[in-house]
Amino acid sequence: MSLGAVPGTGPATSPLPVVRAVKTPKTVRDLPTDRTLVMGILNVTQDSFSDGGKYLKADDAIQHGLRMLYAGADIIDVGGESTRPGADYVDPAEEQERIVPVVSTLVKAGAVVSIDTMHTSTARAALEAGAHIVNDVSGLTHEADMPKLVAEFKVPYVLMHRRGDQKSMVTEARYDDVVAEVIGELQGVRDTFRAAGVDDEQIVLDPGLGFAKDPEHNWALLRAIPELKALGHKVLIGTSRKRFLGSLLSEGGKPAAPAERDVATAATSALAAMAGAWCVRVHDVEGTIDALKVARAWAHPTTAAATTTAAAGR
Numbered sequence: 001m002s003l004g005a006v007p008g009t010g011p012a013t014s015p016l017p018v019v020r021a022v023k024t025p026k027t028v029r030d031l032p033t034d035r036t037l038v039m040g041i042l043n044v045t046q047d048s049f050s051d052g053g054k055y056l057k058a059d060d061a062i063q064h065g066l067r068m069l070y071a072g073a074d075i076i077d078v079g080g081e082s083t084r085p086g087a088d089y090v091d092p093a094e095e096q097e098r099i100v101p102v103v104s105t106l107v108k109a110g111a112v113v114s115i116d117t118m119h120t121s122t123a124r125a126a127l128e129a130g131a132h133i134v135n136d137v138s139g140l141t142h143e144a145d146m147p148k149l150v151a152e153f154k155v156p157y158v159l160m161h162r163r164g165d166q167k168s169m170v171t172e173a174r175y176d177d178v179v180a181e182v183i184g185e186l187q188g189v190r191d192t193f194r195a196a197g198v199d200d201e202q203i204v205l206d207p208g209l210g211f212a213k214d215p216e217h218n219w220a221l222l223r224a225i226p227e228l229k230a231l232g233h234k235v236l237i238g239t240s241r242k243r244f245l246g247s248l249l250s251e252g253g254k255p256a257a258p259a260e261r262d263v264a265t266a267a268t269s270a271l272a273a274m275a276g277a278w279c280v281r282v283h284d285v286e287g288t289i290d291a292l293k294v295a296r297a298w299a300h301p302t303t304a305a306a307t308t309t310a311a312a313g314r
Contacts, residue, residue: 021108021109021110022108022109022110026110026111026112027112027132028112028132028133028155028156030112031074031075031112032074035273035292035296036269036272036273036277036278036279036280036292036295036296037074037075037278037279037280038072038073038074038075038279038280038282038285038288038289038292039073039074039075039076039077039114039236039279039280039281039282040065040068040069040071040073040075040076040077040282040283040285041077041079041240041281041282041283042055042061042064042065042068042076042077042078042079042102043055043079043082044056044058044061044078044079044080044098044099044102045079045080045081045082045090045098046082056098058098058101058102058105061078061098061102062101062102062105062106065078065102065105065106065111066106066109066111068285069106069109069110069111071285071286071289072285072286072289073111073285074112074279075111075112075113075114075132075133075279076106076111076112076113076114077113077114077115077116077135077281078099078102078103078106078113078114078115078116078126078131079099079115079116079117079135080094080095080096080098080099080116080117080122081095081117081118081119082166083118083137083166083211089166092119092121092122095117095119095122096121096122096125096126099115099117099122099125099126100125100126100129103115103126103129103130103131104129104130107129107130107131107132108130112132112133113126113130113131113132113133114131114132114133114134114135114156114158115127115131115133115134115135116135116137117134117135117136118136118137118138118141118142118143119143120143120145120146120149123136123146123149124149127149127153127155131155132155132156133155133156133157133158134146134149134150134155134156134157134158135158135160135236136157136158136159136160137160137162137206137208137211138160138162138165139160139161139162139163139185139189139208139211139212140161140162140163140185140188140189141162141164141165142189142192147192147193147195147196147197147198148196148197150193150196150198150202151193151196151197151198154199154202155202156202156203156204156234157193157198157202157203157204158204158205158206158236159186159189159190159193159203159204159205159206160206160207160208160211160236161182161185161186161206161207161208161211161212162208162211162212163185163211163212164212169211169212170212172212173212173213173214173217175217178213178216178217178220178221179220179221179224179227182207182208182221183224183227183228183231186205186207186228186231187231190203190205190231190233200232200233203233203234204233204234204235204236204278204279205228205231205233205234205235205236206235206236206237206238207221207224207228207235207237209221209222209237209238209239209242209244210242210243210244213244214244215243215244215247215248218239218242218244219244222237222239222268222271222272222275225237225272225275225276225277226275226276229276234278234279235276235277235278236277236278236279236280236281237268237269237272237277237279237280237281238280238281238282239264239265239268239269239272239280240261240262240265240269240280240281240282240283240284241258241259241261241262241265241283242261243255245261245264245265245268246258246260246261248264249261249264262283262284262287263287265282265283265284265287265288266282266284266287266288266290266291267291269282269288269291269292270291270292270294270295271295273292273295273296274295274298274299280292
């Protein structure tokens with residue numbers, strides 16, 4: 001579809017103004033390096049736990065992706081297969097049919113795009129369509145040829161920890177020392193990618209909150225962000241609307257609904273930023289950006305003072 005025909009976002013004019021291609025699309029090198037980045041979640045799926053079905057049509061997905069981009073998201077993470085516990089598997093051909101038009105259009109509009117996939121063929125299709133990052137939640141079960149693909153394209157690769165798959169991971173949440181075991185298993189997969197020619201600077205570590213993890217495991221891993229960083233890689237944290245936050249916010253024994261977890265998500269994202277996370281992955285981009293600004297001002301008062309002075313001078 002033509003970018004000129006895509007309604008939904010823009011800096012001004014009507015509620016659904018026209019979006020035009022940028023002359024020079026962004027790359028990963030254009031991302032800020034002086035603050036924690038915000039990755040906006042775009043589920044082009046029918047059954048994701050929070051917003052499944054809302055953006056299954058390409059037009060709807062593109063509109064939402066562009067809204068997040070103009071709201072300030074640094075990266076748009078496009079996924080065509082739900083990986084919630086119990087989700088059905090999606091054939092890679094169907095996955096690619098869902099995501100490639102979305103990836104291509106967002107890249108042309110100037111977004112830095114990551115592809116959320118466990119399948120090498122889908123990652124390749126997305127990279128060929130202009131995606132900049134591979135975000136792979138497969139963990140210990142990654143496809144054998146994924147390391148070779150990442151080495152070939154020389155793109156950042158988010159290596160997430162997970163045991164089992166969406167059908168079995170709930171039963172795999174058994175740890176004697178969750179931090180030590182997750183770190184050890186991440187190192188093992190990382191070394192496989194290293195052996196295939198993937199540079200350390202390409203690798204981003206994600207502890208996989210909620211993936212084969214119970215609430216106490218998630219909290220322990222959040223407190224261990226400095227230990228994850230000590231492995232020498234960037235760290236991505238994704239708490240957005242996850243079940244352990246719903247449990248924390250329970251009232252009368254009933255967990256908070258996914259859409260009611262955004263404030264808690266913003267709080268955990270801000271704390272992750274203060275602990276040194278490279279990026280946080282969220283549904284609510286605007287709320288998270290505000291929370292990260294607060295965290296940055298808390299940690300860097302001179303930056304806060306400069307920002308306040310600049311705003312007052314406008």
